[in-house]
Amino acid sequence: MNTLTKAIRFNFINLFNVQIIIATAVLLFHLLLSFTIINLATVNGTAGSNDVIVMVWIFILGLVVFTPSFKYLLSQGMSRRRFFTVMSTSIALLAAVFALLSTIFYAINLKVAKVMMIYEFMYPNHNIFIILVWEFAAFVFLGMLGLFIRLIYYQSDRNTKFIVTFVPFIAVSLLLFFNVLADGAIGHGIWEFLKVVMGFTFSIPNAFIGAASMTAAAAILGVPIYLLLRRAQIKD
Amino acid sequence: MSTIEIKNISKSFGKTEALKNVSLTLEPEKIYGLLGRNGAGKTTLINIITNKIFADTGEVLVDGETAVENDRAQAKIYCMTEKNVHPWDMKVRDGFRWAREFNPDFDREYANTLAEKFKMDTGKKIKNLSSGYNSVFKSILTLASGLPVIIFDEPVLGLDAAHRELFYRELIARYSEKPATVIIATHLIDEVAEVLEQVIILKNGALIVNKPVEAVLELAYSVSGDGNSVDRYIRGKNIIREETVGKFKVATIFQKRENGDRAMIQELGLDITPARLQEVFISLTS
Numbered sequence: 001m002n003t004l005t006k007a008i009r010f011n012f013i014n015l016f017n018v019q020i021i022i023a024t025a026v027l028l029f030h031l032l033l034s035f036t037i038i039n040l041a042t043v044n045g046t047a048g049s050n051d052v053i054v055m056v057w058i059f060i061l062g063l064v065v066f067t068p069s070f071k072y073l074l075s076q077g078m079s080r081r082r083f084f085t086v087m088s089t090s091i092a093l094l095a096a097v098f099a100l101l102s103t104i105f106y107a108i109n110l111k112v113a114k115v116m117m118i119y120e121f122m123y124p125n126h127n128i129f130i131i132l133v134w135e136f137a138a139f140v141f142l143g144m145l146g147l148f149i150r151l152i153y154y155q156s157d158r159n160t161k162f163i164v165t166f167v168p169f170i171a172v173s174l175l176l177f178f179n180v181l182a183d184g185a186i187g188h189g190i191w192e193f194l195k196v197v198m199g200f201t202f203s204i205p206n207a208f209i210g211a212a213s214m215t216a217a218a219a220i221l222g223v224p225i226y227l228l229l230r231r232a233q234i235k236d
Numbered sequence: 237m238s239t240i241e242i243k244n245i246s247k248s249f250g251k252t253e254a255l256k257n258v259s260l261t262l263e264p265e266k267i268y269g270l271l272g273r274n275g276a277g278k279t280t281l282i283n284i285i286t287n288k289i290f291a292d293t294g295e296v297l298v299d300g301e302t303a304v305e306n307d308r309a310q311a312k313i314y315c316m317t318e319k320n321v322h323p324w325d326m327k328v329r330d331g332f333r334w335a336r337e338f339n340p341d342f343d344r345e346y347a348n349t350l351a352e353k354f355k356m357d358t359g360k361k362i363k364n365l366s367s368g369y370n371s372v373f374k375s376i377l378t379l380a381s382g383l384p385v386i387i388f389d390e391p392v393l394g395l396d397a398a399h400r401e402l403f404y405r406e407l408i409a410r411y412s413e414k415p416a417t418v419i420i421a422t423h424l425i426d427e428v429a430e431v432l433e434q435v436i437i438l439k440n441g442a443l444i445v446n447k448p449v450e451a452v453l454e455l456a457y458s459v460s461g462d463g464n465s466v467d468r469y470i471r472g473k474n475i476i477r478e479e480t481v482g483k484f485k486v487a488t489i490f491q492k493r494e495n496g497d498r499a500m501i502q503e504l505g506l507d508i509t510p511a512r513l514q515e516v517f518i519s520l521t522s
Contacts, residue, residue: 003307006337014323015336063335068323074288076338161351234288 007073007086007091015065015128016094022059023098027105034113050109051135052116058098061170062091062146066154074234084226085204087147095139102139103132116202123207130207137211141218151228154235193202237264238384238417240285245294247280247441254280256441257294264384265415269428272438273521278421279318281438282389286315298385312341316374316379316388322362328373329358332380335393341382350376350406353508354399359493367394379410387419390407390463394429400424404431439521456511456519457493460486465504476511476519490519509514 025194030050066087094098102117107128109115117198119134152164195201199209247255255277262268272278283289285296287310295302298309300312323332328351336342339431351358354372356365365373371393378386392400408431411418418463422428435452437445443450454478463485470478470487477488488511501508 010334010337014326014330018325071321072323075286075315075317077313079287079307079308079310080303081305082307158352172274231290233290234283 001062003078004082004086005106007078007082008090009071009075011065011069011086011090015069016090017060019057019061020094020097020101023054024101026053026057027101031105031108031113031115034109034115037113050105050115050140051119052169054098054102054135055118055142058091058095059142059146061094062143062148063150064146065090066147066150070232071234079230080229080232084222084229087229088144088222088225091147092140095136095143098139100133102135103128104181106131113141122200123205123210127206131204133208134211137214137218141214141221144218144221144225148225151232152224155228156233159232239264240385240417241298241300242281242285243290243295244499245281245284245296247277247284247289247291247490249371249478251368254437255284255291257520258438258441259294260436260443260446262385262417262419263445264417264423267418267431267433268420269425269435270419270421270438271425271435272421275440276438276521277441278438279389280441281423282315282317282387282419285515286310286313306308311339313385313387314378314383315386316378316391318372318393319369319387320362320374324361324363327358328356328360328362328365331362331373331377332358335377337379339381339383343380343382347380350379353402353406358471360508368396371395372399379406380422382414383416385417385419387421390423391420391508392422392424399482400427404428404509405518407431407476425517426512426516427489432513435513437517447518453510454511455492456488456490458486458488458509458511458515459501459506459508460509461482461504465506469500469506477515488515 027050034050058220069087069090070083073086074080104119106115106121117131117135118138119131123130123134153161156164171225197209197213199206199213203208242262243259243359245255246253247514258277258281263415266301269494270278270281284291285303287305290304295304297303298312299509301309302331302470303313326334332342332344332351335347336344348358354369354376356372360369362373364372372395375388378388379393392403393414395403398489404427406407407418411420420428420434432449434448435445436443458477459466461484463480466485466487470489473489474491475485475487476490479486490511498508500518
């Protein structure tokens, strides 16, 4: 077994395993809760969405796993270049595990409760394989996004952290302001772009296009992640 | 056998210059003491050697290869850091297991033997270890690493006297069995003095001494005897310590002995003893 495989195994056994167990428990709890609500209240509709739980979970994992993994693996003589490969592969594998979990729970939900996935709101094709692929892509993207945000903070000094925190709010405010000035053209443009990349422009929305776009976005995020990681130093 | 060459290393943190143009060579199979007061730059230098942080200028070579982002060079070094690098809920025995996974030279059997000697419960989680046992755990990982370069950053932090003695004994035993380049960064100079072959002293980020222990000890000596005679002898000399008990006095002089000194010591009936490494260290760094 080479070092990369060992390092990925290290991440799973020491950092991810508890998270996967807790995520499963939360999904199970959500399922039971939904089942109870549906049966008690005889509601017409849905009782929330279970994949949102996993989406939030993997995003947070992307934020928090970097530091312990980085500290340990660098102390084992691993270079940052290899660490990047380990982290991105670990996130992709974790996304695959979570996608599988989420899809299994979806399949159970179909039988016992009226819980819908985010996917179902967007795409009419409810083939299990397509759902699995789409969920995987969404989770990889969110995991990498979490890692990217963590690295921005990790590599920033106090002033930069302050700027980085407030820039998104200012940017959104400016966007809204200019959108009004442009008579909604900016918002319309963004929406049109999202429609294209998420595969909504077809007569039947295409989930594979959405999955491919999110995987591509995750890969693009890999570039700034690598650049930030290349100069990252152990703190404390 | 590995040689580490440190060439013109400088490193700043904001406005603080942690290391100033440090150059030295660490020869194979020698025990080095990396000494310096708090903030002298010891840990910074270790972190640069082990690729944890980057130098602003200069380079570190391990057997002629750069130490920066080089898996092959870093595979020859194991470093015990002051801070814990293990996941917070990992057990001691798992720490050993993973050390073996990443380093095939790690001697797990020896690690377990050491754990027994230190009476360390390997089933305990690392987060639940006392500060002393945390140091023991990290020292065991380093001693059992089997690598040609091993670095200890404050290895005896929090250890009681018996465990400190055991650590030094095991270090010597391991070194004689499997020689390596050993670097020990510590504050407890008197204790480590007997183990060291070479002393590296950093002061405010600059290298001020890189000499064999004997050569450093020659820089200072102590004279003792009748108070008046000692006072006569030390007049005009660079004194770093004086202690008087009744009529008896001891003075440590930080100055090379001149030709006439020995004769004068004999004439005054004083005893002469080598200074302690700690005394020399204090006088050099304060």
